[in-house]
Amino acid sequence: MTLHAWLVYGLGFTMISYFFLTQVNGLQCYGCNIIQGQRYVDIGCSNPEVITCTHSHKGFKHRFCIKTESTALGIVLTSGCATSRHCQQQELPGVRIHCCTLDLCNSTPCCQASTLHYIYALASLLLLWLWL
Incomplete structure (x- = not known):
């Protein structure tokens, strides 16, 4: 098996593993000024915490x-x-x-990935693939 095939299979395995792990762990969001369980989470929203969402709330997912x-x-x-x-x-x-609907998508606007970020990431992967 060539190095290129190993990279393709490795990338595919990593992406599939990530997909299944995120589905099992639940959605992750930034949380602030909320009650999570028995405690307040980041009063004031100066430093939001990463929280894992429960699967449902009053029967709604x-x-x-x-x-x-x-x-x-x-x-x-x-x-x-x-x-x-x-x-x-x-x-x-x-x-x-x-x-x-994506993990950690409710961050402040300056920290969110834009379409341009995704285009740069895809272009980088394409260049890497062409180089190999």
């Missing part, structure tokens, strides 16, 4: 990360795990609600 922001102040009010009911709520006056 946690499938989303959520972040609420003050439109007037431009600050994060809360972030954490959410059900589809939370994400379908009408926005309150002065509050913007963001929901997303």
Whole structure:
């Protein structure tokens, strides 16, 4: 087996393993200004913690990360795990609600991966593949 084949199989195995491990562990979101179990998580949202979402809340599945922001102040009010009911709520006056479905996707805007990041990553993999 050539080095190229080993790399392709290794990358495929790594991606499949990652997919299955993330499905087993549950969705991970940044959490702040929420109660998780018996404790408050990062009061003030200055340093959000990574939390693993429980599988359900009152019969609804946690499938989303959520972040609420003050439109007037431009600050994060809360972030954490959410059900589809939370994400379908009408926005309150002065509050913007963001929901997303990927691990840690509810970070601050400066830290989120943009489309450009994904294009650079794919281009790098393509160049690596062509080089080998």
